[in-house]
Amino acid sequence: MRQIGGVAGGDATDGELLAAHIAGDATAFAVLVRRHQDHLWLTARRASYSAEDAADSLQEALLSAHRTAASFRADAAVRSWLHRIVVNACLDRIRRNRVRPTVPLGEETREPRDPFDRYADVDLSLVVEKALFSLPPDQRAAIVAVDMEGYSVADAASALGVPVGTIKSRCARGRQKLALVLASVRVQNSDE
DSSP: OOEETTEETTTSOHHHHHHHHHTTOTTHHHHHHHHHHHHHHHHHHHHSSSHHHHHHHHHHHHHHHHHTGGGOOTTSOHHHHHHHHHHHHHHHHHHHHTTSOOOOOOOOOOOOOOTTOTHHHHHHHHHHHHHHHTSOHHHHHHHIIIIISOOOHHHHHHHHTSOHHHHHHHHHHHHHHHHHHHHHHHHHHHHO
C-alpha cells in the first residue's frame, strides 16, 4: 500500500491524514475526502435546496477545509470538522440565494391516488422533503443532524458549533413547524 506522510494511506487515521496534508503531503487530503465523500455529499444534499447547490456547497467546503486545515483543533473528530464545514457552506449558499427572485409555479392538477401506485411513496417523500425545506436553514440543519443522520444532540451541537440547548430548541421548533405543514398536506389529501 502507498505511503502517505509515512503512514499507509488506507491504514492512516483521519487525524494522521490531516497532519500529513498540513505537512505537505500532496495526496493525504484526497484520501481523507474519498473516505468521507458519501457522508459529506448526503450532508450537503440534505442541507441544500437543490443538487446543484449541494454540489457547489460541497466544493466550496472542501476547498475551505483544504486551505484551513492547519486551523483544525483536535478537540473534535476530523469527520465532525468536515461535516460542520459542509453544513456552514450550505447555509452560506442559502443566505446568498435569498436575494434571488423566485417565480411561483402554476396550479397543479391532482388525480385520485391509486392505492397500488408505488409512485405515491416517491410523491410522499417529495412532500416531506419540501416540508423540510420550508424550515429556516438553522432548524433544518439541526433536524437533519439529529433526526435524519442520527447524531446525538451533543454531537450535533459540536458539529454545528452551537450550544446543546440551541440544538434542542431548533429541533423542537422545527418539528412543530413540520407537524403543521405535514398535517395540512394530510388534510388536503383527505379532501381529494
